Structures are given as structure tokens and as C-alpha cells.
Amino acid sequence: MHQVIQQRKPESSGESSRFELIAFDLDGTLIELNIPFDEIRRELGIEGRFILESIMDEKDLQRRQEMLRVLESYELRCAMEARPAYYAVELVNGLDAIKGVITRNSRRSAEIVAERLGFEFDFIIGREDAEPKPSPEPLNLALRMFDVSPSKALMVGDFLFDLLSGKAAGAKTALILTDRNRGMAKSFIQHADYVFESLKELADFLEVEQ
Incomplete structure (x- = not known):
């Protein structure tokens, strides 16, 4: 049986519209984790x-x-060989905000994923570009690239490093629960501003058009 985790949702529907930049983790968040x-x-x-x-x-x-x-x-x-997580492509490509990937993987591997699976990213930041998560530097780089305030950014991921990186940069953070991370999430859920059961729920929060 899955552990029940309290979800944190916005207090008002207008809160989602203030995000100008949304950064996603890749493995385990937008694609199924397959690295051995x-x-x-x-x-x-x-x-x-x-x-x-x-x-x-x-x-x-x-x-x-x-x-x-x-x-x-x-x-x-x-x-x-990567496969997209449920509703990942629909979410990313349906966003009006600036959207991209911040990964601890090489940039080239993330570019291959984007090309193969059809993700329409505005930026891809790999470990060659900035000190990797949990450092705030990758998100800080994205914010500088597009001249966006941290208060208008959201970092989305499935692991502690994603949340710590977002928090350290001054952004809001969203944790995506999966079958794989649910058991460990209780140890780092306090770093998440929002908690969602799926990318589809996040899409609904962000009011992505279906």
C-alpha cells in the first residue's frame, strides 16, 4: 500500500499564472527512469x-x-531508448511559459531525448553548463538567460536535489510523486511548495489547455 502524502495545492487559481519560467528535471520526471x-x-x-x-x-x-x-x-x-512519462509531452508543449530542462546528465543526452520524443524546450541545461543540482546555479543560469525573477519561476522534479536547487535559487518547487519515489518522499517533501500525484495534475494546476 502506498504511503498517504498530503498534497499541497495553490490557495487560488491565479497563483499558477504568475510563473514565467518552468524548469523540469528529466530522468524520473519527464521520462521514465532507465539508467542502470x-x-x-x-x-x-x-x-x-x-x-x-x-x-x-x-x-x-x-x-x-x-x-x-x-x-x-x-x-x-x-x-x-527513453520513453516519456505519462502526460509529459502534452504538458511541456502546452505551456505558454518559458520551459526547459535542468539535468545532471550531459546536455547531449537531453537533446537526444528532446529530438526523439518531440519535447519543445526553450532551454536545456546539462552538467557541462553549470554546477549540477542541488546547486542553484543551473536554475540561476536559466533565469539570467531569459531575464526572469526567481519569484516567477517553478522548479519541477521527483527528487530532493531538484527541490533544493529550486529553493536555493529562490523559486517555487513542485514535487511529482511516482511509484518509485513515494516511499522516500517523506524525507524531503518539506522542501516542496506543491506536491502532485502526476504530471497531469500539474498540467491542470498550470491550466495547460487540453
Whole structure:
């Protein structure tokens, strides 16, 4: 049985219309998560939970670059096999606001996903472009690119790093609950301004035309 989690919705319908820029996480949010993290850890000899942080902690620059190359090879392969989450394409392409992706993956892998699945993004920010989430820098970069105030931005994701990144940048945050993250969400739900059961519910909140 799923844990019951209190959903947080806007107090007024007009609140959704104030978002000028909406940034989405990619894996697990807009597309089904298909990256084999355990396999990558084994190939790279990583024991830490977070692969990217373990790679960046590598002191040998040549070894670090090789590890990043291996990681991206997995990301590119998974991008070619990616499937959209329910209502993801309809939501993104139906938005009037500036919309894009902030991912800890390589930018190229996200570009492949967009090209294959038909997402109409205004921006794609990968780990090459700014310090990765949970840093606020990727969202700060997007805000600077389009001259948008943090108070008029929304960060949408399925994991703690997405929420921390959005909060640190001064934006509102939305947590999308899934079968995969529901059990752990209680540990970071306090960082979410809004909690939704699906992207369809988020679309309804944002008043995306059907």
C-alpha cells in the first residue's frame, strides 16, 4: 500500500499564472527512469550513492575524464531508448511559459531525448553548463538567460536535489510523486511548495489547455 502524502495545492487559481519560467528535471520526471546506476557503479568502481559526486571527487584528472566519458556513454544509450512519462509531452508543449530542462546528465543526452520524443524546450541545461543540482546555479543560469525573477519561476522534479536547487535559487518547487519515489518522499517533501500525484495534475494546476 502506498504511503498517504498530503498534497499541497495553490490557495487560488491565479497563483499558477504568475510563473514565467518552468524548469523540469528529466530522468524520473519527464521520462521514465532507465539508467542502470548499479551497473555504472560497478564499471567505474564507485561505492558512493551519487555517481556524479564520486566522479568529481576523483583527484586524477585523466581518470575523472574517462569516468565522465563512460557515464555519458550510458546516458546516450538510455536517451535513445527513453520513453516519456505519462502526460509529459502534452504538458511541456502546452505551456505558454518559458520551459526547459535542468539535468545532471550531459546536455547531449537531453537533446537526444528532446529530438526523439518531440519535447519543445526553450532551454536545456546539462552538467557541462553549470554546477549540477542541488546547486542553484543551473536554475540561476536559466533565469539570467531569459531575464526572469526567481519569484516567477517553478522548479519541477521527483527528487530532493531538484527541490533544493529550486529553493536555493529562490523559486517555487513542485514535487511529482511516482511509484518509485513515494516511499522516500517523506524525507524531503518539506522542501516542496506543491506536491502532485502526476504530471497531469500539474498540467491542470498550470491550466495547460487540453
